[in-house]
Amino acid sequence: MAVALKRNREAELTLEEVVAKYPDVPRLVALKIDAQRRGVHYTEQALSVVDDSVQMRSPYIFGSRDGEIKPLPESLILRDGTSILTDPTPIEQDPYLVDLVDGRLALVDNGEPVEFVELWPKPLYYDKQTSSGIPMSHIVSARPQRLNIFQSSFCHFWADKKECRFCDIVNHTKQQKDEIGVPSRLKPRDVSETIREALKEPGRFTGMCLTAGSVLKGEQIFDREVDYYIEALQAVGENFSTKKFPSQLIASAFSEKQLARLYEETGLTSYTSDLEVLGERLFNWICPGKAQTVGYREWQQRLIRAVDIFGRGNVGTGLVGGVELARPSGFTSEEDALASTLAEAEYLAENGVTTVFIVWVPRPGSYFRDQQNPSLEYFVRLARGLHRLRVKYDLGVDFDDYRRCGNHPDTDLSRLL
Amino acid sequence: MSAQLTNEIIDLLKDKETTKVLATLDADGFPHAVVKQSLQPGEDGNILYLELLESSRTNKNLVRSIWFDRKVAIALKGKDGRSWQIKGKPVKTHITGPLFQKHYTAVRKRLGDVDLAAVWVIEPEEVIEETFAARRAEEERKHPLFTHLDRLARQ
Numbered sequence: 001m002a003v004a005l006k007r008n009r010e011a012e013l014t015l016e017e018v019v020a021k022y023p024d025v026p027r028l029v030a031l032k033i034d035a036q037r038r039g040v041h042y043t044e045q046a047l048s049v050v051d052d053s054v055q056m057r058s059p060y061i062f063g064s065r066d067g068e069i070k071p072l073p074e075s076l077i078l079r080d081g082t083s084i085l086t087d088p089t090p091i092e093q094d095p096y097l098v099d100l101v102d103g104r105l106a107l108v109d110n111g112e113p114v115e116f117v118e119l120w121p122k123p124l125y126y127d128k129q130t131s132s133g134i135p136m137s138h139i140v141s142a143r144p145q146r147l148n149i150f151q152s153s154f155c156h157f158w159a160d161k162k163e164c165r166f167c168d169i170v171n172h173t174k175q176q177k178d179e180i181g182v183p184s185r186l187k188p189r190d191v192s193e194t195i196r197e198a199l200k201e202p203g204r205f206t207g208m209c210l211t212a213g214s215v216l217k218g219e220q221i222f223d224r225e226v227d228y229y230i231e232a233l234q235a236v237g238e239n240f241s242t243k244k245f246p247s248q249l250i251a252s253a254f255s256e257k258q259l260a261r262l263y264e265e266t267g268l269t270s271y272t273s274d275l276e277v278l279g280e281r282l283f284n285w286i287c288p289g290k291a292q293t294v295g296y297r298e299w300q301q302r303l304i305r306a307v308d309i310f311g312r313g314n315v316g317t318g319l320v321g322g323v324e325l326a327r328p329s330g331f332t333s334e335e336d337a338l339a340s341t342l343a344e345a346e347y348l349a350e351n352g353v354t355t356v357f358i359v360w361v362p363r364p365g366s367y368f369r370d371q372q373n374p375s376l377e378y379f380v381r382l383a384r385g386l387h388r389l390r391v392k393y394d395l396g397v398d399f400d401d402y403r404r405c406g407n408h409p410d411t412d413l414s415r416l417l
Numbered sequence: 418m419s420a421q422l423t424n425e426i427i428d429l430l431k432d433k434e435t436t437k438v439l440a441t442l443d444a445d446g447f448p449h450a451v452v453k454q455s456l457q458p459g460e461d462g463n464i465l466y467l468e469l470l471e472s473s474r475t476n477k478n479l480v481r482s483i484w485f486d487r488k489v490a491i492a493l494k495g496k497d498g499r500s501w502q503i504k505g506k507p508v509k510t511h512i513t514g515p516l517f518q519k520h521y522t523a524v525r526k527r528l529g530d531v532d533l534a535a536v537w538v539i540e541p542e543e544v545i546e547e548t549f550a551a552r553r554a555e556e557e558r559k560h561p562l563f564t565h566l567d568r569l570a571r572q
Contacts, residue, residue, distance in 0.1 A: 026484030053515075080483045081512040081535065121514045144513035203521030203533060204513070403471075403512060415480045416444070 012375040015114070025380050025413070031115055032084045033379045033409045035076070035096050035107060036359040039065045039089025042072055045100040055122040057087075058141040059150070059182040063172035065089040067364035069179050073098075076107075076117040083144055083406030084117070087361075120144055123204055125197040130190040138182045139194040140208075145403045147198055147208040151232045152185045155213025157289025164276055164287045166323050168365030169213050175365075185228075188235035196239045207404035208236065211250035214289070221293060225251060226258045233266035244269050248399050250318065253294050253302040259309045270399035271310045273303055274318035278344035278355070285329045300348065307352035313396035317348065318408075321357030321382050322374045334378045342385040349393040355386055356400055356408040379409065386410035390417065419505075420541045422462060426501055429493045430458045438492040439466060441478030449474050455524070456491060464491065464503065464539040467520055471534040479537050483507045489539060492547070499548040509538040 064087035089095035153173035176182040215225035280296040331337035345355040440450035455467035494500040511517040
């Protein structure tokens with residue numbers, strides 16, 4: 001399923017050139033972006049030192065760039081505590097190598113070591129099963145300090161071929177179910193048991209995230225999706241002594257009534273609903289299902305109204321950074337894409353909604369599979385721009401930062417806020 | 418370039434009665450010096466600092482240091498009055514993994530219901546003895562003119 005996409009990087013600034021041009025952006029964060037942008041390839045030598053203490057790839061909501069499910073390390077962490085969420089990439093696509101240098105793992109580019117790295121430690125619960133016999137790693141997956149609960153991996157937008165054009169959720173779900181038996185919908189009891197086990201490990205986790213595909217059914221659109229989340233969050237909540245617990249929900253754009261139910265009936269502390277791309281024209285093209293069912297302006301307004309319920313600094317929207325430059329209808333200039341995206345993000349920031357991005361990776365199971373993501377410089381400027389908006393509007397992002405998430409270069413910068 | 422800690426300094430770092438100060442730099446270059454009793458020797462010749470508060474100024478300054486290669490300084494004063502300054506740089510922070518979890522458990526056993534944000538690893542680059550008697554002897558040797566004349570006057 002892998003697509004051989006050879007990058008043409010000759011016209012782009014290198015990592016060291018970008019770091020020199022933007023001295024306010026730490027080299028380690030720029031490196032993270034570049035490793036996410038280009039992917040990584042583990043050498044045989046690197047894999048020879050992987051032992052049972054390492055977290056291997058576990059079920060995820062999205063697929064990997066090589067389109068395969070193989071027993072490889074989950075991902076990497078840098079010496080400043082920055083997580084790199086990246087996935088195995090065919091060597092033809094010019095990824096960084098993860099190789100052994102002087103007996104330690106390092107990111108290597110053009111034969112030169114760039115930075116030493118470590119692999120993610122495996123949580124103890126990964127070796128256990130629920131009472132129903134499912135490996136707990138299939139119920140809740142881990143990051144260095146976060147728990148991921150992908151409560152359902154089906155997205156109803158796919159049924160009408162209105163899926164977001166960068167997304168491979170349903171194709172990947174089928175692959176995970178067929179190849180390793182990951183359940184496509186989680187049972188609350190399995191979730192509760194797994195969370196209980198995860199919490200037994202002191203100092204291991206600081207937050208959790210629930211997300212899934214959109215579910216359109218119900219009396220009001222998304223009512224059923226809200227029901228599923230409430231069920232899962234209540235199962236999680238059984239394990240806490242406090243009503244609220246550090247948690248993030250990434251879900252569809254819910255009405256105030258639906259949000260109020262989530263806030264009042266569960267321990268949820270933050271809410272994210274991804275616009276994916278900013279600007280109505282691109283939203284309509286890239287997210288046809290979301291555009292048709294809710295619409296760009298209404299999606300924005302629902303986010304803004306969520307601030308009244310969850311509070312400033314607890315509501316966000318996620319972008320698939322770089323997809324605004326997708327062909328054929330995206331911006332043709334990185335300058336224009338950046339200006340437009342940051343202007344829209346500023347409107348949201350003025351209204352208490354923070355915007356974060358992940359690095360767009362054209363995945364083989366997605367409609368945009370044969371495209372190429374933008375330059376490192378573009379992503380660095382996007383990270384600076386979104387970070388500066390948080391500084392300007394004094395917007396916190398604790399719920400989605402380097403530790404409680406780890407997948408947003410812009411919120412890595414918020415460690416200094 | 419790393420400097421080696423002597424056994425005397427390692428003992429000082431281990432001693433609970435030693436006063437330990439960590440000085441970092443903020444975004445504007447202003448020093449931020451705070452007593453940090455959690456400073457302790459690491460097993461690899463480096464110094465460990467346990468940060469209990471994710472949002473503390475020291476923690477942010479250490480992040481800034483590891484990102485932008487800024488130095489930090491540690492002052493130690495033992496119960497016998499001898500004191501030392503160690504200049505260095507943070508080279509790593511543990512926010513997860515076995516070392517982090519070991520200290521998380523230990524610090525909670527020692528202090529009760531507290532959190533642990535990070536275990537910082539500081540590589541010493543320079544060690545300077547700051548004990549007054551030692552510094553005075555050094556100055557008199559290197560700069561014999563640095564004195565007031567009345568101190569030399571015939572009584």
